[in-house]
Amino acid sequence: MRGVKYKKEGEKKMQYPIRAVSKLTGLSIDTLRAWERRYQAVTPERDVRGRLYSEADVQKLHLLRAGVERGHTIGRLTTLSDQELKALIENPAAEVRAFNPMSGGDGQQQLNLEPVFSAIERFDYTEADRELGRLATLLSPRQLVHQVALPLMRQTGDAWHDGKLSIAQEHLISALLRNLLGAVVRLSIKTDSPSKLLFSTPAGELHEFGILLSAMLAASGGLGIVYLGINLPAEEIVVAANKSDVQAVVVGLVGAGSEKAISKQMQQVRQVADELPPRTELWIGGTQSDEIITAIKQTRALWLSDFDELEKHLRRLGARF
Amino acid sequence: MRGVKYKKEGEKKMQYPIRAVSKLTGLSIDTLRAWERRYQAVTPERDVRGRLYSEADVQKLHLLRAGVERGHTIGRLTTLSDQELKALIENPAAEVRAFNPMSGGDGQQQLNLEPVFSAIERFDYTEADRELGRLATLLSPRQLVHQVALPLMRQTGDAWHDGKLSIAQEHLISALLRNLLGAVVRLSIKTDSPSKLLFSTPAGELHEFGILLSAMLAASGGLGIVYLGINLPAEEIVVAANKSDVQAVVVGLVGAGSEKAISKQMQQVRQVADELPPRTELWIGGTQSDEIITAIKQTRALWLSDFDELEKHLRRLGARF
DNA sequence: AACAACTAGACAAAGCCTTGACGACACTAT
DNA sequence: ATAGTGTCGTCAAGGCTTTGTCTAGTTGTT
Numbered sequence: 001m002r003g004v005k006y007k008k009e010g011e012k013k014m015q016y017p018i019r020a021v022s023k024l025t026g027l028s029i030d031t032l033r034a035w036e037r038r039y040q041a042v043t044p045e046r047d048v049r050g051r052l053y054s055e056a057d058v059q060k061l062h063l064l065r066a067g068v069e070r071g072h073t074i075g076r077l078t079t080l081s082d083q084e085l086k087a088l089i090e091n092p093a094a095e096v097r098a099f100n101p102m103s104g105g106d107g108q109q110q111l112n113l114e115p116v117f118s119a120i121e122r123f124d125y126t127e128a129d130r131e132l133g134r135l136a137t138l139l140s141p142r143q144l145v146h147q148v149a150l151p152l153m154r155q156t157g158d159a160w161h162d163g164k165l166s167i168a169q170e171h172l173i174s175a176l177l178r179n180l181l182g183a184v185v186r187l188s189i190k191t192d193s194p195s196k197l198l199f200s201t202p203a204g205e206l207h208e209f210g211i212l213l214s215a216m217l218a219a220s221g222g223l224g225i226v227y228l229g230i231n232l233p234a235e236e237i238v239v240a241a242n243k244s245d246v247q248a249v250v251v252g253l254v255g256a257g258s259e260k261a262i263s264k265q266m267q268q269v270r271q272v273a274d275e276l277p278p279r280t281e282l283w284i285g286g287t288q289s290d291e292i293i294t295a296i297k298q299t300r301a302l303w304l305s306d307f308d309e310l311e312k313h314l315r316r317l318g319a320r321f
Numbered sequence: 322m323r324g325v326k327y328k329k330e331g332e333k334k335m336q337y338p339i340r341a342v343s344k345l346t347g348l349s350i351d352t353l354r355a356w357e358r359r360y361q362a363v364t365p366e367r368d369v370r371g372r373l374y375s376e377a378d379v380q381k382l383h384l385l386r387a388g389v390e391r392g393h394t395i396g397r398l399t400t401l402s403d404q405e406l407k408a409l410i411e412n413p414a415a416e417v418r419a420f421n422p423m424s425g426g427d428g429q430q431q432l433n434l435e436p437v438f439s440a441i442e443r444f445d446y447t448e449a450d451r452e453l454g455r456l457a458t459l460l461s462p463r464q465l466v467h468q469v470a471l472p473l474m475r476q477t478g479d480a481w482h483d484g485k486l487s488i489a490q491e492h493l494i495s496a497l498l499r500n501l502l503g504a505v506v507r508l509s510i511k512t513d514s515p516s517k518l519l520f521s522t523p524a525g526e527l528h529e530f531g532i533l534l535s536a537m538l539a540a541s542g543g544l545g546i547v548y549l550g551i552n553l554p555a556e557e558i559v560v561a562a563n564k565s566d567v568q569a570v571v572v573g574l575v576g577a578g579s580e581k582a583i584s585k586q587m588q589q590v591r592q593v594a595d596e597l598p599p600r601t602e603l604w605i606g607g608t609q610s611d612e613i614i615t616a617i618k619q620t621r622a623l624w625l626s627d628f629d630e631l632e633k634h635l636r637r638l639g640a641r642f
Numbered sequence: 643a644a645c646a647a648c649t650a651g652a653c654a655a656a657g658c659c660t661t662g663a664c665g666a667c668a669c670t671a672t
Numbered sequence: 673a674t675a676g677t678g679t680c681g682t683c684a685a686g687g688c689t690t691t692g693t694c695t696a697g698t699t700g701t702t
Binding site: 129193224 | 392514
């Protein structure tokens with residue numbers, strides 16, 4: 001893709017004895033030897049005087065050290081990095097969420113979101129994030145949707161309506177939730193997925209939460225995702241769906257705004273419905289407007305009334321919650 | 322100590338007796354002799370009085386000493402050519418220490434982002450995310466900014482310009498990065514922060530990456546953040562800044578779009594600058610437009626030309642990288 | 643004599659190497 | 673809770689090599 005510039009030609013590759021490497025990386029000499037002995041983290045050359053680390057070795061050690069400082073264990077970093085560190089990225093989350101106490105989303109107890117709002121009120125982003133994070137680790141993605149995200153958004157809307165929240169605070173909540181959900185999506189992604197879904201919203205539609213929550217659910221159910229974000233022209237959605245070979249395309253459509261904006265969005269949706277190959281399903285969710293719903297029903301698209309409906313179809317494609 | 326130069330005035334090559342060289346280099350006389358005897362590190366001329374080191378000899382001895390101080394062994398250093406020796410001492414590439422406060426991202430290792438692009442090409446969200454995640458776990462937030470996020474965005478822009486990437490793919494990358502960065506921001510948040518900063522963009526400005534990266538840097542540096550996301554009216558920013566009692570407000574302003582849009586955004590910025598209490602700093606970054614920059618400079622706001630500049634000011638507020 | 647510099651040899655300190663083991667910590671399974 | 677089980681940084685012992693310093697003896701200059 002892009003030329004990687006290396007050292008000047010003709011220069012012999014530089015080599016570093018263990019002491020120099022220790023100073024360079026901040027790793028103790030003992031540690032360097034232990035890593036090599038136990039994991040072959042790096043395998044420097046030898047001459048009579050001892051180890052000779054290459055530039056690449058030093059770089060790798062830097063990375064490893066960074067990883068360790070980030071809380072990863074050296075054992076994992078080394079084994080996994082050779083195999084592209086696959087499990088590292090996907091597993092910790094999968095594990096955390098795999099066996100969470102209250103499985104299922106029914107029998108939902110009403111969670112207390114008060115602490116979150118209270119933090120928001122004080123513009124205490126840190127505290128609000130911590131509280132939300134706490135909930136997220138405790139709950140499954142499904143529960144997160146039903147017991148945290150949706151209630152939070154609803155209550156935010158209400159509070160804003162009542163003038164209890166400023167626009168800034170509403171933005172704060174959105175940003176908070178957006179970051180949290182993005183993180184959960186990432187943590188939910190698995191490698192072996194029976195089928196894949198694509199998520200986006202048509203040009204002009206800027207509401208992201210619907211498809212973000214949907215993507216999170218799909219990923220947590222073990223399905224593959226291709227998340228394209230908002231505001232993507234119809235033809236691009238179609239092309240992407242073809243290229244990525246997904247089972248279904250999930251389109252978010254809140255349908256707010258001017259007459260004209262809505263009709264444009266609908267036209268986009270129709271275009272997607274028409275141009276998408278028959279084998280690719282098209283799911284649309286987000287709106288509650290009768291007008292839009294009937295319009296959707298005239299196409300071959302599937303209309304999702306709520307997240308339970310979405311889950312049903314996700315299960316049909318192989319998702320397991 | 323008597324005359325250091327033994328040749329007559331005016332002659333170019335000065336020569337130094339061993340005592341002078343010892344003081345000059347900090348190496349003991351015994352050491353100098355041992356190095357010569359054992360490795361022929363330097364081979365000074367002789368006259369009846371003894372060794373006469375040339376300027377070049379002294380130079381080389383300096384290099385050798387520097388090498389030894391860096392952990393190299395004299396036995397090996399002396400097998401290197403002068404050129405290699407020099408390269409070894411001032412080697413910039415090995416200087417990538419994670420906590421190196423110097424130089425934001427230049428001279429650093431060029432990471433291979435090819436795997437990411439290759440995954441994008443195939444619309445393989447999962448793989449791309451994994452690859453990015455791998456990088457993120459191994460790098461510090463700072464490195465993530467300079468070595469991943471910015472290069473990725475630049476290369477994406479280039480590739481899109483060349484028609485090598487579709488809009489959908491560009492969206493995919495954005496979504497990917499957005500989720501990753503959101504996750505990193507969350508992970509970077511610490512509880513005990515010396516000061517707090519607020520991040521947002523004014524109404525009409527929809528580019529989020531700048532403030533997102535900034536927030537990530539701030540959080541990773543140990544500062545508190547209040548992240549409000551994009552597209553927030555000026556008065557709301559001011560209110561939020563007051564209520565949350567932040568040290569500084571960081572505003573992202575790319576300044577793309579129509580004349581009118583830009584002038585509206587500038588008006589917003591001016592409003593923020595005017596209404597913000599004096600104790601609260603206002604930092605603006607993102608644009609490279611001269612027009613906007615001069616406009617900013619007419620206000621009390623601080624203009625951030627790049628992320629290095631940002632880091633500088635973050636440090637000023639107590640950030641530790 | 644006193645002094646500086648030299649050579650050659652000697653030597654102890656310090657480095658590096660390997661193997662093995664210990665203690666702190668985190669997880670797991672009763 | 674408690675007791676296994678594992679991981680990981682560090683330390684120790686014993687052997688080998690490297691390296692800075694020291695000693696002794698010599699030479700030439702002041």
